[in-house]
Amino acid sequence: MVRLSRREFLQAGAAGAVVLSLGHLSCSDPTSSELPAAPGYSDWRDVYRERWRWDRVVRGTHTNVNCVSSCAWNLYVREGVVWREEQSAPYVASNASLPDWNPRGCQKGASCSDLMLGPTRIQYPMRRVGPRGGGRWKRISWDEALSEIANTTVDVLAARGGEGVLCELGPNVDYGPNTAAAMRFFGQIGAPITDSMAQIGDLAVGGTITLGTPHTDGTSDDWFRSDYLVLWAFNPAVTRIPDAHYVHEARYHGARVVCIAPDYNQSAIHSDFWISPRPGSDAALALAACQVVIEENLYQPDYLCEQTDLPFLVRTDTRRLLRESDVVAGGSDECFALWDEAGDRLYWAPGTAGSDEKTLELPRAVRPALELRREVVLASGQSAPVATAFSLLRERLDRELRPESASTITGISSDLIRRFARDFAGAGSALIISQWGSCKNYHSDLIQRSQILLASLTGNLGRVGGGWRSGAFVALDGMGLVAMQEQLDIAQLGLLMARSFLDKEGVRNQFEHMFVPSTIFHAVHGGLGELAGDAAQGDPALPDGAAPYLQHALQEGHFPIAPAPGEPSPDVLFSFCGNVLRHAPRGERIRDTLFKSARLVVTIDFRMSETGRQSDMILPAAGWYEKIGIKYIASFVPYITLGDRAVAPRGESKPEWELFSNLAEQIGQEATRRGIDEVRSFRGEPRRIANLGARFSDDGRFGPDAQEDVLSFILSVSSASSGVSLEDLRAEGGAIRISSLGPEGGTAGIYSDYETDEPVVPLRDFLEKKRPYPTLSGRQQFYIDHPWFLMLGEELPLHKDPPAGGGRPFTLTGGHTRWSVHAMWRDHALMLRLQRGEPVIFLNEDVARARGIADHDLVRVHNDVDSFEARAKLTGAIHPSQVHVYHAWEPYQFRTGKSHQAVSPSPLKVTQLVGDYGHLHWAYAHYEPNQVPRDTRVDVQKIEAMA
Ligand code: SF4
Numbered sequence: 020m021v022r023l024s025r026r027e028f029l030q031a032g033a034a035g036a037v038v039l040s041l042g043h044l045s046c047s048d049p050t051s052s053e054l055p056a057a058p059g060y061s062d063w064r065d066v067y068r069e070r071w072r073w074d075r076v077v078r079g080t081h082t083n084v085n086c087v088s089s090c091a092w093n094l095y096v097r098e099g100v101v102w103r104e105e106q107s108a109p110y111v112a113s114n115a116s117l118p119d120w121n122p123r124g125c126q127k128g129a130s131c132s133d134l135m136l137g138p139t140r141i142q143y144p145m146r147r148v149g150p151r152g153g154g155r156w157k158r159i160s161w162d163e164a165l166s167e168i169a170n171t172t173v174d175v176l177a178a179r180g181g182e183g184v185l186c187e188l189g190p191n192v193d194y195g196p197n198t199a200a201a202m203r204f205f206g207q208i209g210a211p212i213t214d215s216m217a218q219i220g221d222l223a224v225g226g227t228i229t230l231g232t233p234h235t236d237g238t239s240d241d242w243f244r245s246d247y248l249v250l251w252a253f254n255p256a257v258t259r260i261p262d263a264h265y266v267h268e269a270r271y272h273g274a275r276v277v278c279i280a281p282d283y284n285q286s287a288i289h290s291d292f293w294i295s296p297r298p299g300s301d302a303a304l305a306l307a308a309c310q311v312v313i314e315e316n317l318y319q320p321d322y323l324c325e326q327t328d329l330p331f332l333v334r335t336d337t338r339r340l341l342r343e344s345d346v347v348a349g350g351s352d353e354c355f356a357l358w359d360e361a362g363d364r365l366y367w368a369p370g371t372a373g374s375d376e377k378t379l380e381l382p383r384a385v386r387p388a389l390e391l392r393r394e395v396v397l398a399s400g401q402s403a404p405v406a407t408a409f410s411l412l413r414e415r416l417d418r419e420l421r422p423e424s425a426s427t428i429t430g431i432s433s434d435l436i437r438r439f440a441r442d443f444a445g446a447g448s449a450l451i452i453s454q455w456g457s458c459k460n461y462h463s464d465l466i467q468r469s470q471i472l473l474a475s476l477t478g479n480l481g482r483v484g485g486g487w488r489s490g491a492f493v494a495l496d497g498m499g500l501v502a503m504q505e506q507l508d509i510a511q512l513g514l515l516m517a518r519s520f521l522d523k524e525g526v527r528n529q530f531e532h533m534f535v536p537s538t539i540f541h542a543v544h545g546g547l548g549e550l551a552g553d554a555a556q557g558d559p560a561l562p563d564g565a566a567p568y569l570q571h572a573l574q575e576g577h578f579p580i581a582p583a584p585g586e587p588s589p590d591v592l593f594s595f596c597g598n599v600l601r602h603a604p605r606g607e608r609i610r611d612t613l614f615k616s617a618r619l620v621v622t623i624d625f626r627m628s629e630t631g632r633q634s635d636m637i638l639p640a641a642g643w644y645e646k647i648g649i650k651y652i653a654s655f656v657p658y659i660t661l662g663d664r665a666v667a668p669r670g671e672s673k674p675e676w677e678l679f680s681n682l683a684e685q686i687g688q689e690a691t692r693r694g695i696d697e698v699r700s701f702r703g704e705p706r707r708i709a710n711l712g713a714r715f716s717d718d719g720r721f722g723p724d725a726q727e728d729v730l731s732f733i734l735s736v737s738s739a740s741s742g743v744s745l746e747d748l749r750a751e752g753g754a755i756r757i758s759s760l761g762p763e764g765g766t767a768g769i770y771s772d773y774e775t776d777e778p779v780v781p782l783r784d785f786l787e788k789k790r791p792y793p794t795l796s797g798r799q800q801f802y803i804d805h806p807w808f809l810m811l812g813e814e815l816p817l818h819k820d821p822p823a824g825g826g827r828p829f830t831l832t833g834g835h836t837r838w839s840v841h842a843m844w845r846d847h848a849l850m851l852r853l854q855r856g857e858p859v860i861f862l863n864e865d866v867a868r869a870r871g872i873a874d875h876d877l878v879r880v881h882n883d884v885d886s887f888e889a890r891a892k893l894t895g896a897i898h899p900s901q902v903h904v905y906h907a908w909e910p911y912q913f914r915t916g917k918s919h920q921a922v923s924p925s926p927l928k929v930t931q932l933v934g935d936y937g938h939l940h941w942a943y944a945h946y947e948p949n950q951v952p953r954d955t956r957v958d959v960q961k962i963e964a965m966a
Contacts, residue, residue, distance in 0.1 A: 073097050077665035078753030079104065081128050082193035082648035083596055083640075086840045087490070088261045089650040089660040090123035091754040094132070096665050101132040101644045109752025110658065114776045117240045118268050120656050123261035127840055130849045135642040135669065139627040139846055142670025145637045151614070152633045161671065161681070164636060168591075169685035171619045172208070173693065175590045176708060180699035181209030182581040185589040187630075188212045189597010190219055191841065193662070194493075195648035196729035197640075197675035201595050201623075202533070204679040207714055208686065209700025211535040211581050216766075217947040218537035219602050220459040223489040224931055225467020227946045229800055230782070231793030231938045232768025236454075236491035236654035239265045241778035243272060245484035247446035250278045251301065251470060252457035256285035258835040262655050275442065279304070281832065281898035282861075294439065296429040297900055298830040299460055299954055303818035304436065305469035307425030310416035311440035312476050318444070319478030320389050324357075325379050326785060327475055328796040329409035330387040331368065332356045332395070336403050338814060339804045340796075341395065343367060348398045353937070355796055358393070358407070361386040365395060370789075370797035372937055379789040379797065408802040412472075412815050420818065428818060444477045448484035455490055456834055460954040461557075461821050461926060468801065468816035475799055481786030483778075491781065492766040493653050493739050493757065530765075530943035531579065532702050538948050539578040539941075542569060542927065544588040546612035547605060550884065550924045557822055557926035560811055565927040568807065577934025578941050581701035590618045595675075598628040598842055601909055604923035604952050605885075625672065628842060629909045639672035646674035647726050649748075651739065653769055653779055657757050659740050661748040664726075680723035684712030737761065764793070766944050795937025805936040807929050822926060827882050827956035829902040831919065836905035845907050855890060858913055861903040862959065864893035875965040877914075882957045885921040888914045891959070902957055925951045 060066055079094040079101075091107040106122035106129075127134075144164035145156040175183035186205045192198040205212050216222045216233075223233040239262040242248060248269055255263040267289060270276045278290035279301065287293040296304050312318050323329045332341040332355075343350030346365065353373025359366040366385055369376035381387065389409045394402040422433035422440075429436075443449045451470050457463060471480070471487045479485030542548030550556060552566030561568075573584050582588060592614065600606035600614075610633050614620055622634040625642050645668040651659045668674065673681075690696070690708040700706045707714065716722050721729050727745060734740040739757040748755055760773045770790070771783035784790045791797030801815060808814050821830065838850040851857075860880060862872065872878060874893045879886050880902060889904070897903055904919040912918075931948035933939045941947050 073102070077644075078107065078661045078663045078749055079644055079665055080650055080660045080662040080753070081131060082195065082643050082650055082662040083191045083197060084643070084840055084843060085190040085192070086127075087492075087652045087654060088123060088125070088259065089652060089656055089658065089754075090125070090128055090261050091658075091660050091752060092124065092128060093753075094644055094665045099666050101135070101665050103132055104129055107752050107754070109754045110656065111756070113238070113240050113778050117243055117778065118265065120240070120261070120658075123656065125260040126853075127838070127844050127850070130844075130847065131643060133849055134844065134847050135625070135644060137626070137847060140642075140669060141625060141627060141631070141637055141639040142672055143639060144671065147635050151620070151635065152610075154632065156637070161673075164638060165682055165685045166689075168619065168621055168636065168682060169689045172591050172686055173689045173695065173708070175618070176208060176690075176698045177693070177695050179590070180703075181211065181701040181706065182586070183589050184208065184210035184591045185593070186210060186212040187592060187594045187597060187599045188215050189595070189599065189602065190215055190221070191596040193648040193650055195662075195733060196726045197646060197648050198596065199729065199733065200676040200679040203715060204683055205593075206533055207683065207706060207711060208708055209698060209702075209704065209706035211701045212533055213537035213540060214530075214534040214943050214947070215537050215597060216944040217949045218541065218599075220950045220952050221455040222944065222947060222949050223455075223458050223463075223467055224946060224949060225464040225471065226489050226768070228464055228803060228939065229468050229471045229794075230768065231800075232764070232770075233945065234489060234491040234766045235768040235770075235781045236488045237769070237771075237779040237781045238653065238657050239655045241484055241780055242266060242450065242452070243269045243484075244778065245269055245274050245448050245450040247443055247449035248274050248276045249443070249449065249451045250276065250280075250286050250290065251451050251453040252280065253452045253454050254280065254284045254286045254456070254834060255452075256289065257837045258456070259655065260837075275446070277439065281901055282903060283896040284834075285837070292439070294431055294435065295898060296431055298832050298898065299462070299821040300429040300818065301466045302462065302469040302816065303420060303425045303428040304431060305466070305473050306416060306420040306816060306818060307422045307429075307436045308440035308443060309469070309473050309476055310420050311422060311437050312444050312473070313413050313416065315441070317441065318476040322478035323409065323476065324387045324389055325381065325789075326480070327799040328355070328802055329407065329412065330357050330389050331408050331796065331802065332358060332365075332391075332405040333408055333411060333802060333804070334403050335392075335406050335411075338809050340802060341403075341405055343373065345397050345403070346395065350398070353795060356395075357385070357387040358391050359385045360388045368797070370791035372795050372797065374797070377791060379785065379791055408815070412801065415815060415817065425818075443473065448482055449474070449477060449479050450485050451487045453487065453489065457489075458949055459833070459952055461928060461951050462819050463949060464928070464931065465813065465816055465819060469818070471799065472801055472816055475801075480799065481780070481782040483780050486780075486782065488654075488781070491652075491654050491768050493651055493761045532700065532704065534943050535580045535701075536578045536941045536947045538927070538950055539569075539573075540580045541603060541609060541613070543573070543580060543584050544582070544613050545603070546608035547603070547925065548927075550605065550608075551927045553924070553926070555883070556924040558811060558819070558929065559822070561929060565929050565932065568929045568932050569927060572932045572934055575934065577932070578947070588613050588616055592617045592620045594620070594622040594624070594630045594634065598624075598630045600633055601629040601842055601907070601918070601920070604920045604925035604950055606910070606920060607917070623675065623678065626843060629911055632911060638678060639670060640678065641668035641672045641674045645669065645672065646676075647730055649730065649733070651757060653757070653760050653767065657779060658754040659734075659743060659748065659757055660754045661745070663749065663753070674726055676726045676729060677723040680712065680715055683715035687711030687713065687715075793938055800938075803936070803939070805930075805933050805939065807933055811930060813930055821954045821956075827958040828900070829957050829959060830900055831880075831922065831953055831955050831957050832901050832903045833906055833919070833953045834903070836907070839907055842907045842909050845909055845912065855892060858889045858904070858908040858918070859892040860889050860919075860959070861892050861894055861897045861901070861905075863897045863899045863901065864895050866899045867891060867893045870959065870961070872959070872961045873965060877962045877965075879960045879962050880919065880922060880957050881960070882922050882955060884924050884955070885917065886915075887917045887919055887921050888962060889919075902959060920952060922957055923952050923955050
C-alpha cells in the first residue's frame with residue numbers, strides 16, 4: 020500500500036479533483052489524451068483559492084425558461100466554462116419605506132452552469148433512425164438538417180400555404196433576439212403559432228370575465244404595504260422564491276398572512292392562518308365570506324355603485340340585463356340601466372360599451388340604488404320586473420352559501436369562514452394573490468370570479484396593498500419584440516407602434532395573423548376534442564357534453580384555427596420554447612394524431628424532452644449562458660434583466676437568431692431555385708418567401724451573428740427600456756429598472772400610471788381616473804347574461820363541484836415544485852438528489868396506511884380515462900382527499916411512459932367557448948377554454964411494496 024502524507028494527499032486529491040472536473044466540464048478539446056499539469060499548490064488553502072479565480076465575470080439570467088422572476092446573476096467564467104453563478108444585487112428599493120429586491124435567485128438558477136452540461140444536453144443536429152420515439156438518433160450536419168427542413172417546408176408552403184406548417188410554441192420565451200427570431204420567421208412564412216396561454220392552463224379566465232383582462236398584477240414590493248395578505252392557490256415559498264421575502268417582511272411589518280390551500284404547504288408554514296378547503300371548493304369559501312360581508316354590512320356601497328355592475332338592473336323575467344333597447348325603440352344593446360333613487364328614474368350608466376360617455380363618474384345628483392326590486396315600463400308599453408344584480412347576488416348567497424352551507428362543502432368551520440370574512444373586510448388593505456396555479460381547475464373561472472367579488476365588495480381593487488393579482492407582463496409590443504416578430508419591414512415600425520392596444524379589434528388584429536387558439540386547435544387537430552367534449556367528463560348539467568357547443572363556436576368562427584376543421588392537419592411541425600407532449604393533458608393523443616400525420620416534426624431545444632423524443636429532427640439551441648437575451652415582466656420586479664453571452668455555445672448548438680436566420684436563408688434559396696416567389700399565409704395574406712434570408716435580416720442589417728444588434732434595437736424601440744442600452748445593462752449589474760409599463764392590454768392588464776419610485780399597483784386608472792374597464796359593462800362585471808352562462812346558472816359567481824370523473828375517492832391536484840421550474844430540471848441530477856429522484860405522488864399518510872400503502876410503495880393511479888404508475892410519498896401535510904403530483908415530470912420518467920397528464924380528461928368548459936359577448940371573445944392570451952391538468956377524480960392502488 021502506498022502511504023501519503025496529509026500534505027501529499029491534499030495535493031493529489033486537489034489535482035485529481037481539478038482534472039476530473041475539467042474532464043467533465045471542458046469542451047475545448049475532449050479528445051486530448053494529455054492531462055493538464057497539476058497546479059503547484061503549496062498547501063490546502065491554495066486549493067480553495069483556486070476555486071475563486073476567474074477569467075471574467077459576466078451578467079446572466081435564465082431567459083428561455085418561463086420563470087418570470089428575472090433574477091440577475093454574476094457568471095464566473097474560466098477557460099470557456101461557466102463554473103458557477105452568484106447572485107448579483109443591482110436592485111434598488113422603490114423608495115426608502117420599502118425593502119429592496121436583493122438578492123434574487125433560486126437553487127435552479129444556482130445550478131444552471133451544471134444543467135447546461137448535463138447528459139440530456141443536445142449538442143448537434145440529429146435525425147431519428149428508425150420509428151419516431153424509438154430513441155435512436157444519428158448526428159447530422161447543420162447543412163443536411165437545414166436543407167432537409169427547407170425542402171420539405173417549401174414543398175408544403177407551395178402546396179398549402181402557411182397553414183401547412185405549425186409552430187407549437189411553449190411558454191419558455193424570453194424577450195430578446197431568440198424569441199423574436201422564431202416569431203419573425205413564422206410570421207414571414209405565414210405559418211400559425213399556437214397561443215399557448217390556455218393550452219398550459221395559465222389563462223385566468225375569471226379575470227377576463229370580470230375585469231376584461233386575465234393578467235393583472237403589480238410589483239411584489241406592494242405586498243409589503245398590505246395589511247392582510249391572502250395566498251390563495253399561491254405558494255411563493257416554492258414558486259416565487261426570490262419574492263417570498265416580501266410576504267415575510269409584510270408579516271413582520273404587521274400584516275396578517277393567510278394561506279388557503281388544501282395541503283399544509285411551504286408557505287402555510289409561514290402564515291398566521293392556514294385555511295384548508297377541500298380541493299376545488301374555493302369558490303364556496305370565497306362566496307360564503309362574501310355572504311358574511313354583505314349580511315354584516317361590511318361592504319363598500321359607493322365603491323360598488325361606481326366600479327361594478329352590481330347596481331345594474333336585471334330583468335327577472337328573462338334574467339337578462341335591462342338594455343336601452345328594451346326600453347327605448349332603437350336603443351342600444353350595450354347601454355345598461357341603473358335606478359337613480361334621487362330622481363326616482365332609470366339612468367343609463369356612463370362608461371358602458373354603448374355609452375358615449377367614457378367615464379365611470381356619475382353626476383353628483385345621481386344616487387344609484389344598490390338593492391332594489393321593482394317594475395319598469397318597456398318600449399312595448401308592457402312592464403317587466405327588475406332587480407339589481409346586487410339584490411340577486413345577496414339572495415343567492417343567502418339561499419345557497421351561508422357559512423354553514425359552505426362548511427359542508429369546504430370542510431372549513433363556519434366560525435373560521437366568518438372570521439376570515441370579517442378580518443378581510445376590516446383590514447385597511449387586503450390582497451388576494453392567486454396566480455397561474457389557480458387557473459387549472461375546471462371551475463377556475465368561478466373560483467376567480469368569487470375571489471374578485473370578495474376583493475371588490477371590500478373596495479380593495481385598485482388600491483395600494485389590496486385587490487386581486489393574477490400575474491401580468493409588460494406588453495409585448497412595448498419591448499420592440501413584436502417589431503422583430505413582424506413580417507412587416509422594420510421601416511413600418513412607427514405605424515405598428517402607433518396602434519392602439521385598447522381597441523378590441525386592434526388587439527384581435529394585432530395577433531390574429533400570427534396566432535391560433537391552442538386549446539381549440541388541439542381539440543380539433545390534436546385528438547383532444549372527443550374526450551374533452553364528452554358528457555361524462557364535463558358539467559353534469561350538459562347531457563350532450565361540450566361537443567355541440569364547440570361545434571357551434573367553430574361554425575360561428577369564434578376560434579379562427581388554421582387549418583380549418585375538416586381540413587388536413589399541418590404537414591410540418593416545429594416545437595419551440597416548449598414541450599407540448601409533456602404539458603398537454605393526454606399529450607399521447609397529440610402524438611398519435613397531429614404528430615403522426617405530419618411529414619416532418621422538428622424540435623428546437625437545448626435538451627432532450629418528450630416532444631424531442633417524438634420528433635424527426637432535433638436542432639440544438641444554445642443554452643442560456645451561451646447567447647444573449649433579456650427578460651422583463653412588471654409583476655414582481657420591475658427591471659430589465661440581461662442574460663449576456665458568457666461562453667461559446669456547446670458543441671454545435673446555436674442561438675435561435677442564428678438558427679432561424681440560416682433556415683430563412685435556406686428556404687429563400689430553395690424557393691428562388693424553384694421559382695416560387697409568393698405563398699399565402701394561414702390567413703390568406705401574401706408572403707414572399709423568395710430570398711427570405713434577406714427579408715429576415717432586413718437586407719443584411721441583422722445577420723445571423725448580429726444578436727447584440729438585434730437586442731440593442733429591441734431596447735431602443737421599447738418604451739419600457741427607453742434610454743437603456745446594452746452597455747448600461749452590463750455596467751449596472753445586469754438589471755435596470757424599467758422606464759414605463761409599455762402599452763397596456765393583452766398580457767399587460769395593469770392599467771395604472773407608473774412611477775419609478777413607487778410599487779406598481781394594478782387597476783388604479785379605473786378607480787382614480789374613472790376610466791371604464793375593458794368589459795361590456797365598462798365595470799367590474801359580475802353579471803354575465805350570455806345564454807350559455809344563463810343556461811348553466813353561472814350568470815353570477817357560484818360554487819360548483821368539480822366534474823365527478825367517475826366517482827373516485829381522490830382529487831388529482833398539483834403545483835410547481837421547488838426543484839424545477841418546468842421540465843428542464845426534472846432530470847437534473849443535482850435537483851433529483853434533493854427529492855426522491857423519480858416521480859412520486861403525495862398521499863395523506865393515514866389514508867394511505869388504511870389502504871395498505873407504505874411510503875415509497877409503487878402505486879397505480881387510475882380513473883375512467885387512463886392510469887399511471889409512481890412511487891407514493893406519505894405525508895401528514897396532504898388533505899385526505901388529495902392525490903398530489905408536482906409539476907413537469909416527463910412521461911419518459913414514469914415506468915409505463917405515461918405521466919399524471921394521462922388521466923386528465925381536461926373537459927372543455929362551455930362558458931369559455933363563448934366568442935360573441937362583449938369582452939368575451941378569443942384574442943391572443945385573452946379568452947379560450949383552459950386546459951385542466953388537475954381537478955380530475957382518481958383512485959390509487961398499491962402495485963408492489965418498496966423494494
Ligand atoms: Fe431566478 Fe428563475 Fe433563475 Fe431561479 S430560475 S434564479 S427564480 S430567474
